[in-house]
């Protein structure tokens with residue numbers, strides 16, 4: 204049992220940070236969706252902030268207008284209705300599994316982008332995040348954390364169950380699954396793919412510019428500059444979905460898991476997750 208384990212509680216069998224209260228989760232159905240909403244879904248530490256930045260830059264250089272809403276499940280119940288005042292199109296980030304998404308998001312058939320990242324890198328990223336985030340339990344040892352990750356006893360539960368919940372439900376053309384590793388390989392190409400999914404039109408040059416502004420280095424530098432200022436700079440727009448965005452930009456690399464997993468841990472990981480991963484077309488595409 205990790206220190207401060209009371210910082211996590213369970214809702215419908217899924218572990219949530221206690222900052223997301225039962226009351227908040229129960230009030231999700233009060234959310235009023237619109238047809239032009241885009242739900243940005245991810246398991247934590249899969250590149251959510253990166254996608255937010257890409258989307259923001261993409262909309263700005265094409266249609267001009269977009270609102271990045273605060274993460275859905277972090278909304279105070281008394282404020283969830285206030286989201287209706289936000290101008291559209293709205294990008295609504297969430298880590299919710301598919302069965303917990305507000306009813307209207309499904310009935311209005313909103314577009315969904317789901318970000319997938321190699322679970323080994325996701326686990327490593329989450330381990331470091333746990334270390335530094337005072338709102339999450341304290342787990343000092345990597346081996347202890349990996350054990351919790353494999354048992355699904357970390358925030359938002361099992362990585363593969365989360366992915367499967369979305370893969371099985373979202374089979375229509377309104378869902379785009381985006382791989383972190385693909386973005387790393389050729390960001391301008393995927394900026395164009397995201398753009399056509401959203402019905403936007405972007406030139407090759409604009410796609411390259413969006414990619415440049417959304418690069419790890421640029422985003423991290425902007426956050427660093429912000430940290431040095433006493434007052435927030437309104438033109439520094441790297442979006443903070445969490446209370447502390449400096450925790451977000453760690454390495455931004457593919458394959459960092461190799462610096463953390465022992466051969467034995469890798470074998471255990473494969474043995475425990477591989478069967479389920481093989482049952483998922485999406486997960487089995489993730490480079491390992």
Ligand code: A3P
Pocket residue numbers: 245246247248249250251252253324327328329331417418419420422451452453454455456459
């Ligand atoms: P690491 O901890 O491996 O560095 P999320 O936004 O879902 O919390 O995910 C955070 C992870 O995405 C972190 O991974 C972070 O460094 C990475 N990330 C954020 N912006 C990125 C970018 N522009 N390019 C690549 N990775 C990025």
